[in-house]
Amino acid sequence: MKMTMTQKILASHAGLDHVVPGQLIEAKLDLILGNDVTTPPAIDIFQKTCACGVFDRSKVALVPDHFTPNKDIKSAEHCKKIREFARDQKIENYFEVGDPKMGVEHVILPENGLVAPGDAIIGADSHTCTYGALGAFATGVGSTDLACAMATGQTWFRVPEAISFRLTGSFLPGVTGKDLILHIIGMIGVDGALYQSMEFSGPGVANLSMADRLTVCNMAIEAGGKNGIFPVDEQTIEYIKTFAPERYARGDYRIFEADEDAGYEKTIDIDLATVPLTVSFPHLPENTRVVGTFGEVKIDQVVIGSCTNGRLEDLRLAAEILSGQKVRKGVRCIILPGSQRVWKESLREGLLEIFADAGCIVSAPTCGPCLGGHMGILAEGERCVSTTNRNFVGRMGHPKSEVYLSGVPVAAASAVLGRIGAPSELSAEQ
Amino acid sequence: MNASGKVFKYGANVDTDVIIPARYLNTADPSELAKHCMEDIDATFVDRVSVGDIIVGGPNFGCGSSREHAPVAIKHSGISCVIAPSFARIFYRNAINMGLAILECAEAAEGIEDKDRVEVDFSTGVIHDLTNGKQFTAKPFPDFIRKIIEADGLVGYISGKIPECK
Structure with missing residues (x-):
């Protein structure tokens, strides 16, 4: 057998x-x-x-x-x-x-x-x-x-x-x-x-x-x-x-x-070549949509980090997109390096400065907002694009808030766009 | 060993974040957790639930986090048993370890309505809906699982089985 x-x-x-x-x-x-x-x-x-x-x-x-x-x-x-x-x-x-x-x-x-x-x-x-x-x-x-x-x-x-x-x-x-x-x-x-x-x-x-x-x-x-x-x-x-x-x-x-x-x-x-940029809509990870196939979804917050996407490679990807850009007015972009090592290496590589210049806040390593703990809780009616892993009802705060799950490039691009979008849309907008 | 009570019925994929929202996980006190049980999908649950009542859910009940606080909150709210077509695996394991009775039975989850009065016999797996007269049979627990639940969980079951310290 x-x-x-x-x-x-x-x-x-x-x-x-x-x-x-x-x-x-x-x-x-x-x-x-x-x-x-x-x-x-x-x-x-x-x-x-x-x-x-x-x-x-x-x-x-x-x-x-x-x-x-x-x-x-x-x-x-x-x-x-x-x-x-x-x-x-x-x-x-x-x-x-x-x-x-x-x-x-x-x-x-x-x-x-x-x-x-x-x-x-x-x-x-x-x-x-x-x-x-x-x-x-x-x-x-x-x-x-x-x-x-x-x-x-x-x-x-x-x-x-x-x-x-x-x-x-x-x-x-x-x-x-x-x-x-x-x-x-x-x-x-x-x-x-x-x-x-x-x-x-x-x-x-x-x-x-x-x-x-x-x-x-x-x-x-x-x-x-x-x-x-x-x-x-x-x-x-x-x-x-x-x-x-x-x-x-x-x-x-x-x-x-x-x-x-x-x-x-x-x-x-x-x-793998057929895998599209994907976002999970509220309130289940299985509610996936392909980026570019849905209407405008305006956002209030972006979270980049967590045990899912808080590694050095993730922060490098985020910095690549956020470099020279500005987070859209009215959007909070919270970046959580997954570990002290990732935090320190990001500092050494100049990533933290890129984030600060783009208008992001960089937190200490913590699970924090991913499970609605602290460091970025959502109010009623707010929407967040997040590189975390769950978008259940109330996961990141108020039961009437919404979490959209994505990879780092979509999250970083969305912070700049103020709505859910792909990195390719950044160059198109400029 | 049996359960008997009125039914609270919910849909598919009832997750651990609605069973006990993470904002309350800064405590592990069972009675505190029970006060917020099901809060985000059914704000009146805690006011309506009585000791012995039964939750009937859809497939994949308890999906999400590994927090044992979820079956603890349900158990200490007074619920005697959860019936669903399937359970998320960590929840399943935690529920048994906490001494919360859970039964997999798709027919019962389909045939029982909200607020029905239901009786469950754990030794035979027979589920009887007294309101509509329907009867269902879930796979009964093996002996050792029944003993864990009767011992109020895994700790009660194994206590006395760990060798004395030298």
Whole structure:
């Protein structure tokens, strides 16, 4: 019986030669993640289980990033609780505000060498599926699972079925990984991959940067997927050479390949050259439209950043478009570098100055407005184009506000246009 | 183990942001969370819900975030059971771990109307709509899941199973 890439990683972590879809397994974990929303309840649960301590202090990562720097007293109390737990448990991977390695969880874990091919990772955050970009199995869980996994180093899984996405060709100029994943969600729907793996393959993979792959896997959950995963290639190896040099040097990673005829539920072929600039209209990521095919949508705010699109490559793309331009009067453009490293590198490359000159505000690394936390909440009736991942009712503020999801080029161009539009429209307007 | 109550019916893709908006996630206190349950799609839910009531939703119920606060808010609002054709996977897992009963049954989700009175028998999976007399059968829980729910969640279920500290 053949196996998918995900099934092989799960089998290896369960100490089994073979697994089949639907099978319940207990698997050992390489990394367990919590943030400032999900960790406080997990700490209470952890204490109730009477565990003596975390199973391995190098394999737990605690990232206060959602309501940080703390927006109010309650969130400050939550972060204090995590800080004290991390200190008491001697957690090695705790990322304090201002630490050179700090930032938004799914930006910093790969950047700090905590993810490598073949790993099995759970995180009490739904976008934990991001790490599949590196050929790892990673999925989101809740606080109870986080607590029990911190105590035992393992968790149970139902082995998932999978959908295969075979990619060919390469993107047209200006199209990014964000357009690809929005395009896919528009095609299969927000439950199109429910309980399943989304496995990407084909010659088109080589034409996707690691930043693109991280963005694509990040939003697998938005199609209901358990995980998204890319095969390991030269770019992946280059990435871990740079960001996880110690693990690379030790050979502490494992490359799994899907079997040729693994039993996929279905196979979807996508020529990357056919992927258009895509925007998800309110209030579901599946409500996708092609840029240029809808009427004027005026906007009040633009957000560029998040675990989906807050990497250095994203900020470079934004700066390329915003350089020498001005944000339209009446529009707020908020830029959130995904990590302190991204922030510092953006400073060094002069990107922050470009943003300031264009009339944008640059925030500290935080999830902030993405989930309606702080740093850019919408009022009733306001519209925002955002490079984040969800546009549910009330996601970024008032229940009667609207979020339009897009890639970085469309978001940056829209900030200048004052309405949703493509970068190509900027030169046309001048 | 059974549930019995009046029905609150919602559509497809009820997401975790409407079940408990993120602006309230600066607390993890179940009774605080319950005060804002369903607020963004049904502002009067918390005033109308009584202990034992049942939510019936459309496909992909609970999609979105991994916040366990979502099943916690539903459970502590008094809801005894959620019935839907399918659940988002993290919500499904969290609901069981929190001891919130959930049943997958497309026919029931279709055939039950808002405000109907419904009874559920978890051991057989039988769902009985007392208002229109219709009966449906969901796949019953396996034993260990029923025990988790009876133990008020995974922690209650595993407590006592973790070895003593040396």
